[in-house]
Amino acid sequence: MTEAIAAAFFEELASAGYARLSLEAVAKRAGAGKAAIYRRWTSKLDMTVDLVSAVAVDASGTTDTGTLRGDVLAFLTDVADALNQRLPARIIPDLIAEGGRSPELAEALFTTVRDTRRTKATRILERAIERGELPADVDRELALDLLAGPLYWRLAVTHTPTAPDYLDRLTDKLIAAFSA
Amino acid sequence: MTEAIAAAFFEELASAGYARLSLEAVAKRAGAGKAAIYRRWTSKLDMTVDLVSAVAVDASGTTDTGTLRGDVLAFLTDVADALNQRLPARIIPDLIAEGGRSPELAEALFTTVRDTRRTKATRILERAIERGELPADVDRELALDLLAGPLYWRLAVTHTPTAPDYLDRLTDKLIAAFSA
């Protein structure tokens, strides 16, 4: 039951956006009464934070492929896989935009989602430093933006499809940038 | 009058988002009657496309600084200036998210805003090729994503402030990536 409501919630969130999201529609799509929702969560914000951070947490694998290039490519592949799915592709930009407006939502999601991804990326850099692939004083701040930015821009903002070797080529450029 | 309505529209759009935008609130903030709005535009979508593409078009300067590095830095500075303003910082991510949901809005805005910026960035690359700063077969597709992505990610998604020399450092990394 809770699961059916959650599924309906994400469908509605993707198709309507957070601002337009109606709990009435969620209930209807789940084949549930509104009471079933209000019995579990107190508000739309509560529900959103709870459900979104639940799915965000478990997406935190940190595979060590043995090389910087392998790690970067794996990281980019994870991001691309997520952003190429229908629901996340619509939901993530919407929540980011909404986060600019609702501090509560922004803080709740950022502390889970963003920080998870941030530490994951940082670990890639530090492993590379230990291996001697990158200098110890690599510009981490910039590296994090370079890792996430271009792919997010392409997939989530301009909605441009990627050629099969796109991630490969991007990986090469990124490593060149890190080492510069 | 039209100008007062437009100003109120952008204020409301920034604080409420497109989905929650109420023409009633726009009228009230502009000190206008609703009739004044409906006399000029037929719908919220019509109004949005009209007003947004109007301000987007005139932000299309293409300065030639004489070097690739100068051009890139100038481009990044333009983007950063725009995204550091209160209204664009809130409005742009919101419209991007909304564009994923409303094909009409997406198409109308993309053909003006995105293509304008795209050609601007492409011209930077081609000038560099003419000068011999970049090889003729530079990966333009990747270069465009690298130019826009990291800065957008930092300013519009993670809302992280930038150190004064951030754009300088980013420029160096980007040029290294282009040449790789």
Added chain:
DNA sequence: CCGAGTCGAGACGCAACCGTTCCGTCTCGT
């Protein structure tokens, strides 16, 4: 000095949701 056009203000009927409350049903554990 007058009539056409625009103005702000707001009432109108309509629709969508809100969050709550009440049904009658169904499924449990005991």
Added chain:
DNA sequence: ACGAGACGGAACGGTTGCGTCTCGACTCGG
């Protein structure tokens, strides 16, 4: 077999925004 509790569904009063329409006031060109 029975009572507790969650279920789907529907209705409640209240709020908000829509798009239309009607006011009386103002401004100007002729």
